[in-house]
Amino acid sequence: GDSVTQMEGPVTLSEEAFLTINCTYTATGYPSLFWYVQYPGEGLQLLLKATKADDKGSNKGFEATYRKETTSFHLEKGSVQVSDSAVYFCALSVTNAGGTSYGKLTFGQGTILTVHP
């Protein structure tokens, strides 16, 4: 079946440090990949997405590139801020060969990021 594996957390960084959160996936069809962020006490917000191989999603200084050869979608940011402290979820949805989406999202386990001043 479909699955998403994120790097073990939590991750603790100092402000302005470089961030990488690893995400790999297995998919039975053609995946689209997403990163969601959940700030304390809030719901999920879409951070970025990529719908085909070699696409790069970017938003708010975060980037992730859909690498089909390594089945990965690692999240990176060059200089984190205290306000980036949150839980980050990698997720995928799958489309079959006929282009029909199964609709649902499959999530990784989430990575807690804490950024200290």
Added chain:
Amino acid sequence: SAVISQKPSRDICQRGTSLTIQCQVDSQVTMMFWYRQQPGQSLTLIATANQGSEATYESGFVIDKFPISRPNLTFSTLTVSNMSPEDSSIYLCSVRSILNYGYTFGSGTRLTVV
């Protein structure tokens, strides 16, 4: 993207009772989903809400425990029935927009069962 209003935002309930959570979207969407997020855990799909027909449940979730309605393209409800403390979780409504292939989530309902 679609804007979701989910109610209530939180509730504390007695075991054995039921709670109905509402999800209202500001535009017509193709697909609506209900997820559960247990404390410190990731999101697990409960079911896909189908307009005018029975919801499609994921393995481990049953209609008697989590009845779902979707009377039209913009509204759905999830009921958590005969609650126990193990049902204490955040329940989230999500919709899929066909226009930009995005998924939007409601702010969630934080349920505590005592």
